[in-house]
Amino acid sequence: MIGRALRVTAVLLAGLGVVSACGSSDRPKELSVSDVKPCDLINSESLQGMRIGQESQKLDSVPGAIEAEGNTCFYGITTGNTIYVSTITNQGIDRWIDPSDEDARSEEVSRIQGFRAVKVWFDGDRPDPDHKCWIYVDVAGGQSLRVRVEQSYSDEDPSTCTTARRFAEAAMQSLAA
Numbered sequence: 001m002i003g004r005a006l007r008v009t010a011v012l013l014a015g016l017g018v019v020s021a022c023g024s025s026d027r028p029k030e031l032s033v034s035d036v037k038p039c040d041l042i043n044s045e046s047l048q049g050m051r052i053g054q055e056s057q058k059l060d061s062v063p064g065a066i067e068a069e070g071n072t073c074f075y076g077i078t079t080g081n082t083i084y085v086s087t088i089t090n091q092g093i094d095r096w097i098d099p100s101d102e103d104a105r106s107e108e109v110s111r112i113q114g115f116r117a118v119k120v121w122f123d124g125d126r127p128d129p130d131h132k133c134w135i136y137v138d139v140a141g142g143q144s145l146r147v148r149v150e151q152s153y154s155d156e157d158p159s160t161c162t163t164a165r166r167f168a169e170a171a172m173q174s175l176a177a
Helices: 002-022 160-176
Strands: 052-059 070-077 082-088 105-112 115-121 131-140 143-151
Touching (some): 115 160, 131 160, 143 160
Antiparallel strands (some): 070 082, 082 143
């Protein structure tokens, strides 16, 4: 009888461990971006073929992000597009999984370097391929990497979300190294 009670208790405790583990993050590792300089994330080799027309510039803020803290690097593309790569130190991607902003929409996209990623847009039911797209990557508890692409101005440009993903993949390759 006591043996049976011990087995049941062991099974219950093991099940509780599994349930609590499911609620935790499944990122491969914590990659704090607190001291990361966004302009150092994408190397010149990765920028090849991305038609950069303006040198990267550093901002000590996160443009377009309400109450977000962090730093940003922005790039000008020869066709007029602007890409912002931001390290956000006080908001994880959970803020965007079920956004409280009634104009915001989001969906999870395939992982980047094994880290969860979410695509966010603000223009209707589906993102317009030529208008704002933001990709957030879950890098650490309460922190994220964000790539924001404003607009495609040319038929030669890939969709804004394709461009955002390319920059996010390049940044994460450096960050995860």
